[in-house]
Amino acid sequence: MLYVYRFRLYPTKEQVEFLNRQIGHCRFVYNKLLEIAKENYEKEGKKWNYYEYKKLLPKLKGESPFLKEANTQSLQEAVKWLDRAFKNFFKGLAKFPKFKSKKSVNSISIPQHFRIEGNKIKIPKLKTPIKFKKHRKIEGKVRSVSITKLPSGKFYLNVLVDREIEPLSKTENVVAIDVGLTHFCTLSTGEKIENPRHLLKTEEKLQKLQRKLSRKVKGSKKYLKLQRRIAKLHEKIVNQRNDFLHKLSKKIIGDNQAVIVEDLNVKGLLKNSNFSKHIADASWRRFISYLEYKAKLYGRKLIKINLFYPSSKLYSVCGYKNENLKLSDRKWKCPKCGAEHDRDYNAPLNLLKEGLKQLKGLLTIRVVGLERPELTPVERANALVEAGNSSLK
Template sequence: MLYVYRFRLYPKEGQIEFLNRQIGHCRFVYNKLLEIAKKDYEVEGKKWNYYEYKKLLPKLKEEFSFLKEANSQSLQEAVRWLDRAFKNFFKGLAKFPKFKSKKRTNSISIPQHFRIEGNKVKIPKLKKPIRFIKHREIKGKIKSITITKTPTGKFYLNILVDREIEPLPKENKIVAIDVGLTHFCTISNGEKIEKPKHLIESEKRLKKLQRHLSRKEVGSKRFLRLKKRIAKLHEKIKNQRDDFLHKLSRKIIGDNQAVIVEDLNIKGMIKNSRLAKHIADASWRRFIQYLEYKAKLYGRELIKVDTFFPSSKLCSKCGYKNDGLKLSDREWTCPLCKTKHDRDINAALNLLKEGLTRLKRVVGVDRPELMPVEGAMAPCEAGSPSL
């Protein structure tokens, strides 16, 4: 499978200037071709075609001589990025491509003619190699590298490799996970994972810095210093969130042979203005992505249950559907079997049942080697368990 290693780069002063120019050239090509493509469509109705616009690169180099300093393959990759953006737009997966801003995260892709020796990377048109912190060994065949610059001015080396799957020792356990807002997620064995609230906890400090920024003159030294402090705070929140998601997803995948999750429509859910901030802070989509690639890497199974499956409304004991259940109802009692349910645990149990059913359908056997975690199928007759 394809896998990306990420390392912190430490370029020297001259190397920083070189990387900034290279990233700027790729950003310029991306924006220029997007501008041309928009004009062509508005005037002639001409649609995007990757091969036609790629042929414009030599003309751009003649018109803008500074582009000759750039690695030609990196410029071609910039056109490929724009092609991917247009394809995602045509498929309905993203909005119309936007112009790249110098203020945001920017990258340069180098598909060939690079060399990694120990903790240094040699790239085209730069005499001396750049040092990076190699905190783990690189496994697999290296395909390409990408150098990324964050708004805080840090550089990262991303190494794409073709890596062999490394199956973990087999487990006979299977769990279902229901994500939520009161807790980050509830596991079908009754365990509830608390929500870390990284953004909420830093929000007061973030608002204070943004108020100070609004009073400064745009472009002044104080303005730029404050802007960098805000970017660092955003980066810290992101790193804290990623660290939590990586550790949790690795533990769940390591402890269970199969994991069942709900295929949520995050894009639709985030339209709710009251919950959007909390949903974005929880990063459910990223959590499921981490579970997905870790399951593939370590030889586990991830089963996705349909978005419209009423996991919260069904009684996990008798199957009664409570159509009148509201989002504010955290506990409810089934009118048929009189079982008292904790909303989140009940949803996780229903996901577990549905996931097991789908697993049997796909494989065609009862899968005796996969068993729900002990006690997971017991109804919450006494309300919420003490955790």
């Protein structure tokens, strides 16, 4: 499977200037071709065609001689990025492609003619190799590399490799996960993972810096310095969030042979103005993507349950469906059997039951938590699960 290693680059002053020029050249080509594509569509109704617009590169080099300094293959990769953006737009996966800004995250792709030697990388058009922090061994066949510049001014090396699947020791455990805002997620074992709220914890400090920035003269030294501080703070929040998601997803995948999650429509949930900031901070979509690729890498199974499955409204013991359940109802009493239960804990038990139907006959598994007699709700769900999956052992 394809896997990306990421390392922090430490270029010299001259190398920083070179990388900035290379990234600028790729950004120029991307924006110029996007401008031409938009103009052709608005005037002539001409749709995007990758091979046709790729042929415009020699013409752009003639009109803009500075592009001759750039690595030709990197410019071709910029056209591929634009092609991918248009394809995602036509598939309904993204909005119409936007022009790249110098202030945002920028990258340059280098598909060939690079060389990694120890903790240094040699790239085309640059005489001296660039140092990077090699904190882990690169395993697998290297396919290509790219260099990313963040708004904070830091550079990162991304190494794409074709890596062999490394199956972990088999286990009989299976667990279901329900994500939320009160807690980051609740497992079918009864365990609740606290929501770290990285953005909300730093929000006050961030707002103070942004207010200071608004009082500075735009483009001045103090303005740029403060802008860099804000970018670094945002980067710290992203790093904290990714660290939390990586560690949690690795633990869950490592402990269970199969993991069951709900296939959420996060894009639709973000339209709720009351919870959009909290949902974005929790980063559920990224968490599920981490579970997905780690499951593939370590030989585990990830089961996604249809987003229309009423996991919160169904009572996991008797099957009663509460049509009047509100988001504010964290606990509710079943009118059918009279039992009262926790909404957050009930949902993963229902996901577990539904996921076991898909796993039936594929794996020899046991539901994590059923061996714990102190968890009364799990004991109640035990009979339900066993009835739905007679292959459990």
